[in-house]
Amino acid sequence: MKSATTTATTIRPKASPSSWESTNSKEKAPSLTLKDTKVANDEATPPTKVTTSGKTGGFYDQQTLWEQELHRYHPSFWTLVRVISLIGFPYLMSAIGSFFWPLVVEFAEANGLKVARVAQAAIALVGGLAFVAHNAFFAAIYYFNIPSFDQYRVDDKPWHWDMLGVSGWREMLRNTILQILFNFIVVNAPVMYLISRRWGGLPFRMDATSIPSGGEIFWQLLFCTVIEDFCFHHSHQLLHTKQLYWIHKVHHRYHAPISIAAVYAHPLETVFGNIFPFVSGPFLLQYRMHGWAFCIWSIFRLAASLENHSGYEFPWSMFQAIPFKAPTEYHDFHHNRNQGTYSGVLRFWDCVYGTNKHYFEWVRAGRPDTFKTQKFKEQKQK
Numbered sequence: 001m002k003s004a005t006t007t008a009t010t011i012r013p014k015a016s017p018s019s020w021e022s023t024n025s026k027e028k029a030p031s032l033t034l035k036d037t038k039v040a041n042d043e044a045t046p047p048t049k050v051t052t053s054g055k056t057g058g059f060y061d062q063q064t065l066w067e068q069e070l071h072r073y074h075p076s077f078w079t080l081v082r083v084i085s086l087i088g089f090p091y092l093m094s095a096i097g098s099f100f101w102p103l104v105v106e107f108a109e110a111n112g113l114k115v116a117r118v119a120q121a122a123i124a125l126v127g128g129l130a131f132v133a134h135n136a137f138f139a140a141i142y143y144f145n146i147p148s149f150d151q152y153r154v155d156d157k158p159w160h161w162d163m164l165g166v167s168g169w170r171e172m173l174r175n176t177i178l179q180i181l182f183n184f185i186v187v188n189a190p191v192m193y194l195i196s197r198r199w200g201g202l203p204f205r206m207d208a209t210s211i212p213s214g215g216e217i218f219w220q221l222l223f224c225t226v227i228e229d230f231c232f233h234h235s236h237q238l239l240h241t242k243q244l245y246w247i248h249k250v251h252h253r254y255h256a257p258i259s260i261a262a263v264y265a266h267p268l269e270t271v272f273g274n275i276f277p278f279v280s281g282p283f284l285l286q287y288r289m290h291g292w293a294f295c296i297w298s299i300f301r302l303a304a305s306l307e308n309h310s311g312y313e314f315p316w317s318m319f320q321a322i323p324f325k326a327p328t329e330y331h332d333f334h335h336n337r338n339q340g341t342y343s344g345v346l347r348f349w350d351c352v353y354g355t356n357k358h359y360f361e362w363v364r365a366g367r368p369d370t371f372k373t374q375k376f377k378e379q380k381q382k
């Protein structure tokens with residue numbers, strides 16, 4: 001990251017409209033300097049609240065919702081790219097599986113190992129590599145601060161390394177990585193083992209003769225997304241109650257989230273807020289699902305979450321072609337303001353409960369300054 005402590009490098013405001021721009025005119029944010037941003041402290045600056053007109057109830061502000069949904073499919077080159085990517089993804093993954101999975105089974109048989117065991121290791125390995133590769137892509141964007149990517153930022157607020165300085169950021173990054181390693185090794189692996197013990201392993205087909213077709217992967221991704229979204233929304237909303245927020249507070253240390261923050265959470269949240277929603281769809285399907293399809297679901301869901309936390313929204317992203325998909329700015333708003341917008345991939349349940357009314361209010365108001373930007377402006381005026 002080009003940070004942070006001594007020189008007054010300019011943080012560029014958004015260079016061009018985001019993909020949601022057409023529904024509302026966005027105020028051009030002022031340039032800030034890193035020198036200005038140093039005054040902010042992650043813990044010391046509470047998120048500001050958006051004041052709404054007091055409307056409550058379900059399906060708040062349908063007009064904005066439908067405007068955004070229509071805009072998602074407005075005719076353009078990138079719309080075509082993301083729609084083709086979304087439809088083509090399961091078919092591409094099916095083709096890769098037809099090549100890769102027989103090698104896994106052959107390897108197990110040639111070495112006298114249980115196919116299910118080797119298959120589980122292969123799923124963990126492929127999923128882990130995809131996670132690292134996706135994070136490496138975002139890390140390169142953050143580190144090199146590539147100007148051509150600025151146009152895809154959902155906000156112009158400073159990153160945590162800008163706010164905390166080199167040593168503060170190193171400390172936060174170290175804590176994040178240690179917590180994530182702990183979650184993956186000490187929490188995820190044993191929990192997955194425990195919940196699949198009654199089947200003697202993951203309850204999916206692991207053979208090389210029934211590799212899922214593109215169509216099968218497609219409907220299973222859709223099914224798992226809908227089930228996961230229901231579980232994620234409600235567990236997330238519970239984590240925001242007074243009694244349980246001490247668990248969720250860890251994840252909310254990131255006011256300006258980056259991709260890796262997606263899995264930075266308290267171990268209890270990792271189990272009840274992440275793992276259970278994630279496995280609920282596949283464990284309902286059981287042997288209707290192939291191990292390779294489960295692997296694709298892992299990659300798909302993790303990639304969506306990394307993107308939601310990345311601070312960027314790319315016009316070519318296949319996730320943005322999913323109907324009612326929450327845009328990146330939606331979860332960014334959640335981290336910024338800590339006000340509603342509990343849904344993960346879709347935003348159906350937020351609409352039902354009216355828990356995204358503050359977000360829509362903010363959109364209709366032309367997306368006024370973020371809380372940090374506002375704070376710096378106030379400090380400069382004094």
Ligand SMILES: [Zn+2]
Pocket residue numbers: 236240248252334
């Ligand atoms: Zn939250």
Ligand SMILES: [Zn+2]
Pocket residue numbers: 251257261262309331335
């Ligand atoms: Zn989050």
